[in-house]
Amino acid sequence: MDVHVQGPGPTAPFLSARDRFETEHDLTLPVEIQLRDDPDERTWAGHYDDHHVLNISRQAASSAMAPELVLHEFAHMARYEQEHPSHTQSTEEVLYLALAGKSVERRKLTHCYQIANHMKDIYADDITLSVGPGKKLLSFLESSLAAAVADRPGTPPRPGLERISPGADPEITAVNAAFALALAERHDLVDDGHRLYDIAHAAAMDAPEVPFGEFNRRFRELARDPDTSSYRQVLVEATRSYVGGVESAAD
Template sequence: MDIRVQGSGPTAPFLSARDLFETEHDLARPVHVRLRDDPDERTWAGHYDDRHVLNISRQAASSAMARELALHEFAHMARHEQEHPSHTQSTEEVLYLALAGKSVERRKLSHCYQIANHMKDIYADDITLAVGPGEKLLSYLESSLAAAVADRPDTPLRPGLQRLSASADPEITAVNAAFALALGERHDLIDDHHRLYDLAHAAAQDAPDVDFEGFKRRFRELAREPDSSSYRQVLVDATRSYVDGASGGEMAAD
């Protein structure tokens, strides 16, 4: 597996992630790591005929999560080379199939893209968590969910828990909570008393129109090796469930 780091910055996290990744997998194309100056630049992978590109900020590359972020993106690259349905299915096609004839808020459409990305992440992390430990990833999901849970003082929380943000959209926060729990349960990373359950319960109560349990089940039980047709149908069903439920059964004007 050929890694080429472009720009000044640490190289150790990428080499360490490569060593873990190569215990089970390999990539046919080289990986170009582009270190970005913008500290808010999200980590993402691009795919080309002759290479993959891992874009990451220097700040993220120097963080405690750097190796795990790189390993996660290597897993996306592997799924892309495998032509896995989760990484070849057009989200735009799914939205057309699921929402034809409906008028949907732009906000909800962006959430549908996030749902599709969660499904991609499930399949990428089936690789990530097969070759590396899951503790840091679980802690990251927990802290992200804690920061996003909406402020609803009438929803009781266990002592020691605090809602930190009133600005996060409660509907997609509930879906994000379902994703976090599903990933943890899928890979046996959490026990019945893990803090994620309390946070997810709060998120679900803040968005009663979202089928939280249904989304958790969808994410957790995604078939390991789906065919293109079955994967497309799962994503269509999830999109319809989110838009219909989050709209209270009524489509909102775009």
């Protein structure tokens, strides 16, 4: 597995993640690491005919989560090379199938893309968590979700959750909570008393129009090896469920 870091910056997280990844998996195509100056640049992978590109900020590459972030992106690359339906299915096609004839505001369309990304992440992290422990990932999910729940606009901070930004959208926060809890449950990272349950419950209460339990089940029970047709149908159903639930509550 060839990994090439482009530009000045730390190399240890990439090599560490590569070594861990190679204990169970491999990539056919080489990986170019592009270190970005923008600290807000999200970590993401690009796929080309003859290589993959991992884009990451220097700040993220120097963080305590760097090896896990890199490992997660390697897992996405593996799913792409496997031609896994979650990584080959066009989200635009799914939205057309699910929402034909509907008028949907841009905010909700953005949320639908997020739902599709969560499903991709579930399948990537099935690989990520097969080669490493999930403790750091669980802490990351817990802290990120707690911050979003605390950021509900127009409400005072919840006890123990300090508000840190102008406001997170409660509807997609509920979906994000369903995803985080489903991922943890899928890989047995939490017991019944874990704080993630309390945070997820708060997120669900903030957006009663979102079918939290349904999304939690959908994410948790995604088939390990779906065919293209069944995966497309699951994503179409999730899209319709989200848009239908939110629109019904707004009527």
